[in-house]
Amino acid sequence: MADAETKPALRVLLTGASGFIAAHILKQLLEAGYWVRATVRSESKKQDILKLYSEYESQLDFAFVQDVAEPGAFDEAVKAEPGLDYIVHTASPFHFHPDDPVKDIIEPAIQGYLSIVQAAQKNAPSVKRIVFTGSLSSVADCAILPGPAGKAFKEEDWNPVTLEVAKSNPMMAYFGSKTLSEKALWEWIEKEQPSFDIVVLNIAFVFGPLANVQTLASLNTSIQGLYSVFSGTCGQEVPPTWAHVWVDVRDTARAHLLALAAPKEAGNQRYCIAADGICSNQEAADIWRRRFPEYADRIPVGKPGTGFGMEPGTYATCDNSKSKKVLGLQYQHDYEGMLVDLAKDFIQLEKNGA
Numbered sequence: 001m002a003d004a005e006t007k008p009a010l011r012v013l014l015t016g017a018s019g020f021i022a023a024h025i026l027k028q029l030l031e032a033g034y035w036v037r038a039t040v041r042s043e044s045k046k047q048d049i050l051k052l053y054s055e056y057e058s059q060l061d062f063a064f065v066q067d068v069a070e071p072g073a074f075d076e077a078v079k080a081e082p083g084l085d086y087i088v089h090t091a092s093p094f095h096f097h098p099d100d101p102v103k104d105i106i107e108p109a110i111q112g113y114l115s116i117v118q119a120a121q122k123n124a125p126s127v128k129r130i131v132f133t134g135s136l137s138s139v140a141d142c143a144i145l146p147g148p149a150g151k152a153f154k155e156e157d158w159n160p161v162t163l164e165v166a167k168s169n170p171m172m173a174y175f176g177s178k179t180l181s182e183k184a185l186w187e188w189i190e191k192e193q194p195s196f197d198i199v200v201l202n203i204a205f206v207f208g209p210l211a212n213v214q215t216l217a218s219l220n221t222s223i224q225g226l227y228s229v230f231s232g233t234c235g236q237e238v239p240p241t242w243a244h245v246w247v248d249v250r251d252t253a254r255a256h257l258l259a260l261a262a263p264k265e266a267g268n269q270r271y272c273i274a275a276d277g278i279c280s281n282q283e284a285a286d287i288w289r290r291r292f293p294e295y296a297d298r299i300p301v302g303k304p305g306t307g308f309g310m311e312p313g314t315y316a317t318c319d320n321s322k323s324k325k326v327l328g329l330q331y332q333h334d335y336e337g338m339l340v341d342l343a344k345d346f347i348q349l350e351k352n353g354a
Contacts, residue, residue, distance in 0.1 A: 009035040009059065011084045012260070013077060015068065015116065016091030018045045020220045021133060021203075023211035024253035025088060030056040032257060037061040037084070039077050039091065052212060069093045069108035074119035083126030086260050089116045090133040101173030106166055109177035113185045120196060127196045129267055131259045134200040136245060136318060138179040139272060143172070146244055146308075146315035154319040155202070155270040158183075189268065197267030199259040201252075204274035204318060208249030208333070209341040216349050223342070229285050230299060230346050238285050238302030241309075245318050246279040248333035258327040266326050274318035279335050280308040287339050295347075 012029055016022050017038030029036050030053055038060065040046050046062045053060065063077035068091040078084060093112055098104030113132065120127045140153045141160055159179040166176025182200060189198060205222055213219060219227055222243070228234035255273050259266070282302050289296040308315070323329045333341075 011035045013037045013087045015039045015089045022090040025256050028253045039063045039065040068112040073115045078119045078124040087130040101167045105173040106177045109181040110184045113181045121194045130198045132200045134202045135178040136202045136204045137175040138182045139202045142175040149314045151316040152319040200270045202272050204245040204247045205243035210345045232298035238282050238300045241280040244278040247275045248338045271323045274320050283307045
C-alpha cells in the first residue's frame, strides 16, 4: 500500500531572525515543521543561525535586509516559490542615542511596519496572515507607570502618547514609536483592505533563556539589567524595577505560533501577552541567592522579601485573558523558573569566558 501523500510544510517569512525573541520563534517554528525564510542583516548572522540549527538546514532559507525602515525593504524577501503562507514580523529599528527622535526612532518604526504589509500586498498574494511582534507600551500609558493603581490594561486600551510628547526624549520616543507605528498599521489595513489579515501581539517586557547569544557583551538591554543583578555589577544595592509586567520569551514565541494557526475570526485583532504575576529585581536577587548559593556573595542583598515594593492594587497590571481564550496560550513559565534557566545561561557564558 502506497504511503499517504505528505502535506507540504507551511511556509513562513520570519523577519529580524537574529533577535532575542525571534531566535525563540525560529526554534519553535523549525521544531514544529515549518519551512522558514529568515531575514538577517549579514552573512555572519546567517552562518550563526545555520550553526545553531544545522539539523534543520533543509527547512531554512535566508534573505538579506539591511534596513527594515527603507521603502521596499522586504519587496524581494516576500517573493517565494511556492508562495509564503505567513509572515512573522519581529524586526524593528532602534537607536539608543538618537540625534533626532522623530527621524531616528518614530519614522523608521512606522515605515518598518508599513514596508512589510506593502511588500506582501504587492509581491506575496499567497500570504494569509502577518503576525506582528508589538509592544504593551502601545497599550499602557507609559508616562504614569507603575500606575494607574488597580488598572488592568487590555486590548481596547491605547497609550495616549502624542507625537509632541514622543519626541520630547529618547525613552518617550521609543514608547511613542510603538504606539504611533501600530496606529499607522491599523489605518493602512482599514484603508487598503488587503487579502491577508494581521495579528498584533502587544507584549510585556520579555525575559528568559538565551537561544542564540554567544557572549555576555551581546545581551540585550533587558537581559543586561538582570545580569547586572546576578553578577553584582549593579553595585551593593538592588536597582529599582522599572518594568514590572513581564513575560517569558518561550511563552512569547509560542504566542506567535498560536497566532499563525488561529482561525480566521482571530485575525485583525490585538492580544496582550503578559505573564500572570509581576516581577522585580529584588525578587530576582532573592531567588538567585537562594537557588544559587555559590554565587550569593556577589548578588546584592537589598531588602529581601519586599519584592516590587508596592502593595497589590497600587500598581497597574495587564489582562491576558484574551490571549488565553482566543489563542489558547498557556503561560507555562513563572518568574522563578525563568530566572533559574537564565542564570544557567549566564553561568555557562562566564565559564566560556564570553
